[in-house]
Amino acid sequence: MHRGAPWLVACLILAGCASTHFENFPLTSGTENPERRAVDVSHEERPLILVAISGGGSRAAALGWAVLREVAKFRYGAEGQTRSLIDDIGVVSSVSGGSVIAAHFALYGPDGLERFALDFLRPDNMRTLGIDAVDPITWSRLAVTGASRIDVVEELFDNQLFKRKTFFDLNQPGKPYLILNATDMATGEVFAFTPKRFDDICSDLDKELISSGVAASSAVPIVLSPVAFQNFSVSHCQGRPIPQWITTRLNGRFAPYLNLETFKLARYANDLRGGPNSLRKIDYLYFLDGGLADNLAIHGLLETISSPYAAPIIGARDAGLPSGATVLDALNTGKIKKLVVLVINARADAANTLSQSSSLPGIVDMVNSVTSIPLSSTTASVASQMEVLLAQLNAAAGGGGSGNPQFTGLKVYMVKIDFDQFGDADPHRRELRAKANNIPTLWSISQENREVLEEAGTVLLHQHPCFQRLLIDMNIPASFIDPNFARMGCRQSSD
């Protein structure tokens, strides 16, 4: 019998007896999580860029990294200074693998992109995780502290990238608004690591480790354990008033009929706050991969753009608005003239032989279908909501309305990057698409695959008509621009 076997058995037994490791902290009673970020919209020529980065392990992290690096190369003159498009990224929303690069970018900015490659894309993270998985010291520590498999992944993120930094370090002036999305395992709702959501559970976001949020966003079910939180609403925030937007929805005669989606969000927030007539009693929350609810992380951007109750991230002083304002407020008051939504989809469509085999699919194939088909379908549904919203904004911006709207002249650019956009005509691009689609979903990525994604991200960004249209409208020259293609493929209602 192996010398280490008794030790391992003892640790497994201990692990079964250990209590749950909850990773959040209560707010001081009577306080709320502050919002310190403030997007400057006082310069009309600057676009407001919102980015969504999908799931997909290191494939998503690498694709997001490649696209951000490419965006940084495009510069324009503004008030006597030269500015990069990457400086205009005001919001980043992400799930799973996309959350690794999203959080790193939000924390360290464009200057941190090269370090991200060194610290995360080049090391063999799977080897590190594999070593930890069989290390007796790791097992015993997990058993004694009540930690679980996800904590090993969380330690990887913290040791290699975030170095014990918390959301306090992220939530600072000058930094983009970050939305790390996880899925509430009990309800299937999106749970974003944002100040407002943490207010709902009376939890202190400033004290939360960034690696905890990234881990929650990336907790692949079954393979990893969920990230566990306590809801402190009843124990620490008893008696606080319920926000008006929640009571209007839950008590309104028309709300459930006019906007059922927002009604359900209000009900979820009310449940989290332990409000009156709660549907569910929520004492604990268990978070899994955000991709289960929305693998494109678009929910966060939809709410940020169109909800009156979104985070007040527009700098009030700069915008000439009464107080910290929402993006919707800034759109309605004409403070935003160019709105760019950049969606980076690293969904891979790896070849399988199912449709070429006459043998009845087995249980593994069925499990794969049951998990991947609904995920793709939900993601596609949310993506189409964004397309509809932006089309409506574009239409509204065309003018001709009554009541002197101030959003006339708004320009809207939806730049959605997807491996399916390579097309079939060019053999090299077909090959690039095939290689990108076959990159596995792991926490490591080979140098060859990194290079495939670097090229893929660059090509897909450059060939997108709305990205070309943005460059034209901002007088940023680029050799790959085809003006007719850009104007026809990205029509603005003000054209």
Added chain:
Amino acid sequence: MAIEYLLVTFPEQRAVLADGNGVGFTNHTLMLPTDEYLITLGGTGYQPPSQDIALSGTSLVKPMVIAFTLPGAPAARPPSPPSAPPATPPARRGGGKKKNA
């Protein structure tokens, strides 16, 4: 997600609040998602204190219009939607009277 259009009239420029959250200014058509809202204004000195609206079925040329007034002023009748700017008349085709040279 559908976008609706709301115009809140008031003799002065004020912030328009939907469930306590700023969404724009009075006297300019605003975009909001289809939903029910409790509308108030920034500051004080207006009536009624709030208006509960079910915002749906609107368009850019026909927004929902609600009015607030100064205290003591007669309650406003629901105003007619302001008309859209007149469309550019089509160019005349041939066949009309010619001017004499």
